[in-house]
Amino acid sequence: MAKILVFTELHGTHVKGVTLEILGKLSGHTVEIATIGKFPTEAATELAKFGAAKIHSLAGANLDKYSPEGYSNALHGFISKGAYDYVFAGATSLGKDLLPRLATKFDAGMASEVTNFTMEGDKFFGTRPLFAGKCFAKVELSGPKPHFVTVRPNALGLNPNPTSGAAAASDSTVDAGAMKAIIQEILKGASEKLDLTEANIIVSGGRAMKEAANFKILDELANVIGATVGASRAAVDSGFAPHAMQVGQTGKTVAPTLYIACGISGAIQHLAGMRTSKVIVAINTDPDAPIFTKADYGIVGDLFQIVPLLTQEFKNLLGK
């Protein structure tokens, strides 16, 4: 059995969903959780339910906001004391930035953004997409321990029957050390919703949206079903949406449970960013649009007519 640490960020009073996915998958191993900050009671309860043996709240000067050096120094110190075999985190903005730095401090290897994995004894075997999801490969790690792994949000899903744990709480002081890249401020983004990379449902608009104002009909649908709104590159390049909303090879790679593509043709570079979505719905006027070959449910029709009908139908279904 491997000794594993999962690093998590806090999202209000909860941990990120991907943390619970990782925990559930590691059911049966001794798993500890660490965050920089203080675990609220709600989060501690969630973590216990999914099997955490111990939860570490880490605190220290200059750690109220993320900084690459501060966080990697602090966690390097903490992890060094734990003799962990593996350190896992979600492939979030922070996880993707932090873990390679930490791994290098241990001279260790890291598997990025795996979509599945197994532990055979104490050996990790991951699966991850390469070449924009055009193929998959197995990934193994070697060299000094601990080994580091980030996991793509929504890829594993939640374990419906996790073994519950004790989640004994423990507080530690950590040291951010010296920093040469100092965070000055955080400028709010356009969207307060869950980021595309973590969203469970995404509604995306393409060139066919015609203008930025028309994204309003996608926002309305998204509000009803709790989705985040995305866009194709053609929509971004035409100025209908900011680049932060772009899905695809040169945008975000997403893996929601439900992806609704509205007026998107399904170019290979767009598919690269969303082909691992569990269920795909496509709305397009062109019955031969390539997106239909990837769609579970294709609707041939005008998005300006179909989307408002969908919004109404979901409202009825969800009693809103």
Place this chain on the structure above:
Amino acid sequence: MNIYVCVKQVPDTETKIIPNADGTFIETGSIKWIMNPYDEFAVEQALLVQAANAGSTVTVLRVGSVKDTEALRTAMAMGADDAFLVEAADNLDSYSIAKALKGAISKSGKNPDLILTGKQAIDDDCLQVPQILATMLDIPSVSVVVEYSGSTTDIVVKREIEGGALEVYGVKLPAMIACNKGINTPRYASLPGIMKAKKKPLVVLSLAEVSVVESDRRVKYSHFQLPPEKPSGKKFDATDSAKMGGVVKEVVGLLRTEAKVI
């Protein structure tokens, strides 16, 4: 300033990818290679910083197979001064690549003031090399940068995080910056630029010359395979306004009862 840009050569986004016979990598024979799209932003940023600071040089670095030097020649055609290529297999892992880049910088005989690269390479999408290289060199670094300003000693950069929010960092040089789309608009190589690039120095080094050995490999890939084919889905005609309402009702119903996602 001594400015370095790390570029990777990756399969063109349209290229068909086929796993090789023993599943250890992909067939590389018929692939069209291009400069990683995010690295173009890094080359452009280097040239902008060079233009703003007289006497600066821009050196491009690449680790990869020698058969095609497209990415390095493109960078030099855009305006970079010289290039180093560390000859290696195309499937080296991030740790070895970063170590090779560090070795190449040291071989170049200059101390870097600024190292630029793309936020990720679109072949393995690991997002590791910039952070690993910065940690190995013990210099600060910021990744996914969409805005850059500053002097020869201090810069301010904006890093894009979730939901399009931006973290603003003040950074002391030397530093490593990994660029995202939006930071600038890469120039096209001009015809005279392309001609000139052919005469610019390109030094080829072996992995041994930059002290990278097989035991530096930390990540091993195997079992390359195509993703499972999805069974074809259901398609509904809703072009006729009389049928539209019925189709939408049916699809919403299926999303709940069949796909169970709502």
